[in-house]
Amino acid sequence: MRQIILDTETTGLDPNLGHRVIELAAVELVDRRLTGNHFHRYINPGRASDEGALQVHGLTEEFLRDKPAFREIINELLDFVNGAELVIHNAPFDTAFLNRELDLLDLKPIAEYCLNIVDTLQLARDLHPGKKNSLDALCERYQIDNSTRTLHGALLDANLLAEVYLAMTRGQDSLIMDIEPAPQVAAAAATRRAAGKVELIVIPASAEELVEHEQQLADIDKESGGACVWRKLEAV
Numbered sequence: 698m699r700q701i702i703l704d705t706e707t708t709g710l711d712p713n714l715g716h717r718v719i720e721l722a723a724v725e726l727v728d729r730r731l732t733g734n735h736f737h738r739y740i741n742p743g744r745a746s747d748e749g750a751l752q753v754h755g756l757t758e759e760f761l762r763d764k765p766a767f768r769e770i771i772n773e774l775l776d777f778v779n780g781a782e783l784v785i786h787n788a789p790f791d792t793a794f795l796n797r798e799l800d801l802l803d804l805k806p807i808a809e810y811c812l813n814i815v816d817t818l819q820l821a822r823d824l825h826p827g828k829k830n831s832l833d834a835l836c837e838r839y840q841i842d843n844s845t846r847t848l849h850g851a852l853l854d855a856n857l858l859a860e861v862y863l864a865m866t867r868g869q870d871s872l873i874m875d876i877e878p879a880p881q882v883a884a885a886a887a888t889r890r891a892a893g894k895v896e897l898i899v900i901p902a903s904a905e906e907l908v909e910h911e912q913q914l915a916d917i918d919k920e921s922g923g924a925c926v927w928r929k930l931e932a933v
Contacts, residue, residue, distance in 0.1 A: 701726075707794055741762060753849050780812060824865060832861065
């Protein structure tokens with residue numbers, strides 16, 4: 698399956714007020730593996746950024762003045778995302794800006810060129826109700842190094858989001874996690890296989906993990922008004 702992790706930077710918060718895309722980046726996943734293929738462009742919006750937005754991304758009018766207009770990069774972008782599933786953090790925000798840019802060029806909305814659009818912010822809220830689910834918060838939760846993220850940048854954020862997305866969805870497509878087993882576990886398993894004794898390896902949760910699990914169930918129970926399925930299963 699081909700997926701494109703996409704991120705934008707903009708001149709402000711509302712495309713209906715004339716704000717525009719100024720940076721766009723997309724990285725490619727195929728069968729849950731980063732391929733190294735990516736698309737990244739800075740874009741001249743023909744206007745200044747709001748002060749608040751400028752403080753977030755740091756992309757000045759002077760820097761963007763000699764960059765291409767959106768109409769000059771749109772064919773490359775659509776070729777890159779065509780037929781793939783888009784993965785975006787807070788997808789309604791980015792797609793609103795992309796659709797505004799496409800509308801100005803008399804083109805169809807971005808969803809018309811893609812297989813599907815996944816909103817990782819909504820996915821994170823479903824997985825972690827009641828908790829912070831910004832990209833920085835998710836990087837911390839999943840132990841992904843974001844120390845170089847002093848300013849928002851579309852390419853850096855797209856790469857971080859790819860790691861976050863893989864961490865959040867690990868195990869959904871397969872019961873085999875894409876991590877290497879500990880050396881001692883791998884060695885023991887190899888010995889058992891050689892002896893013809895193949896058995897399920899059970900690694901019990903640590904005390905710390907049990908505490909975190911209990912807190913997660915409590916959060917879900919609170920958010921759902923006492924309808925946590927796992928609590929009901931515990932009582933069976």
